[in-house]
Amino acid sequence: MTLAPSIVERLARARGDLRMGVPVVLTDAGRAALVVAVESLEAPRLAELRAMGQPELAITVRRAETLKVRAYDGDLARIALPPDAGLDWLHAMADPVDDLRVPMKGPFQSLRDGPADLHRAAIALAKSAHLLPAALVLPVPDGLALAGRHGLTLIPLAEAAPELLRASPLHPVVSARLPMVASTAGRVHIFRPEDGGEEHYAIEIGRPDRSAPVLARLHSACFTGDVLGSLKCDCGPQLRAALAQMGAAGAGVLLYLNQEGRGIGLANKMRAYALQDQGFDTVQANHRLGFEDDERDFRLGAGILRQMGFSAVRLLTNNPRKLAMMESNGIHVAERVPLHVGQTAQNADYLATKAAKSGHLL
Numbered sequence: 001m002t003l004a005p006s007i008v009e010r011l012a013r014a015r016g017d018l019r020m021g022v023p024v025v026l027t028d029a030g031r032a033a034l035v036v037a038v039e040s041l042e043a044p045r046l047a048e049l050r051a052m053g054q055p056e057l058a059i060t061v062r063r064a065e066t067l068k069v070r071a072y073d074g075d076l077a078r079i080a081l082p083p084d085a086g087l088d089w090l091h092a093m094a095d096p097v098d099d100l101r102v103p104m105k106g107p108f109q110s111l112r113d114g115p116a117d118l119h120r121a122a123i124a125l126a127k128s129a130h131l132l133p134a135a136l137v138l139p140v141p142d143g144l145a146l147a148g149r150h151g152l153t154l155i156p157l158a159e160a161a162p163e164l165l166r167a168s169p170l171h172p173v174v175s176a177r178l179p180m181v182a183s184t185a186g187r188v189h190i191f192r193p194e195d196g197g198e199e200h201y202a203i204e205i206g207r208p209d210r211s212a213p214v215l216a217r218l219h220s221a222c223f224t225g226d227v228l229g230s231l232k233c234d235c236g237p238q239l240r241a242a243l244a245q246m247g248a249a250g251a252g253v254l255l256y257l258n259q260e261g262r263g264i265g266l267a268n269k270m271r272a273y274a275l276q277d278q279g280f281d282t283v284q285a286n287h288r289l290g291f292e293d294d295e296r297d298f299r300l301g302a303g304i305l306r307q308m309g310f311s312a313v314r315l316l317t318n319n320p321r322k323l324a325m326m327e328s329n330g331i332h333v334a335e336r337v338p339l340h341v342g343q344t345a346q347n348a349d350y351l352a353t354k355a356a357k358s359g360h361l362l
């Protein structure tokens, strides 16, 4: 143990830096770049980056499809920043809110030479900071010296890549009894990830037998549905119905996973809702923002169940991806228990889209 922060700690710092609009230095195989998230970039830093060289805009292939930008790097596109492009142009490239009003922002000069690893890592970091997935990347000759001179966080990709790929280990923090409407025998367990990310919760009802499949639900946080009673989705009724079913059975475990908006964060989910008001469905809206349909990592649910001593579940869900992810992460799904509640006039299209495009079972 040393006083210097580890790579996991520096990655947590980098996420905080990007949210604050502070550049981060990424290095890989002798190359280096200064990276800022477009969403949090401000004019003085943009001017400084321009004065230092030729910044490149990195966006996901999803966003590139909407903008009709050529993508030569598979999952992403790199665009040379046009000489006259200012902050407004960059924000419009990242944020689809005005796409319909101002559909074409080109012509674009997509870059195809050279590796895109630093750009890819920049987008991954922006996503994990719950920002729009767009970054400005400025190649620099000596990343180490630059980071040292300005006190910037330095991330060597060779060290960071395994950390970005693995599910962060979670540690139990505390648990306490919680009598609830659904059951007076409730207990809330808090789990904290090592990577400085969101905490997740397990709500245990009764004392489920660890040697038999437990009635379980993986619930993804939905502030609008769970708390506000939104009629646009079925999350609130699903949450309450799952707890009620566990209460009636006398045993069960509900994981409340803080993966708001299928992992894109509440601000981005609200951006998706604004696009839905323009006529796009839930999947199209995510794509226009530059995200995949579902950015959640279900491995952490399996990890929490294992830590709590469960190895098999009767899973309350209509989502086949959850079944597959449980099995591939060492939790046997003995049974799928369907959970159809909370249909409203306002969420009929949303539920139909989930069945048609996301494979949800009816």
Ligand SMILES: Nc1nc2c(ncn2[C@@H]2O[C@H](COP(=O)(O)OP(=O)(O)OP(=O)(O)O)[C@@H](O)[C@H]2O)c(=O)[nH]1
Pocket (backbone or CB within 6 Å): 218, 219, 220, 221, 222, 223, 233, 234, 235, 238, 259, 260, 261, 262, 263, 264, 269, 272, 273, 282, 286, 316, 317, 318, 319, 322, 354, 360
């Ligand atoms: N990005 C985005 N997220 C949404 C939208 N509507 C709901 N969510 C989020 O979706 C998550 C719920 O996931 P769902 O796909 O509805 O259901 P599921 O949990 O995968 O599947 P079930 O187990 O069958 O309920 C929550 O995190 C919600 O915040 C939307 O329109 N856009």
Ligand SMILES: [Zn+2]
Pocket (backbone or CB within 6 Å): 222, 224, 225, 226, 233, 234, 235, 236
């Ligand atoms: Zn919801």
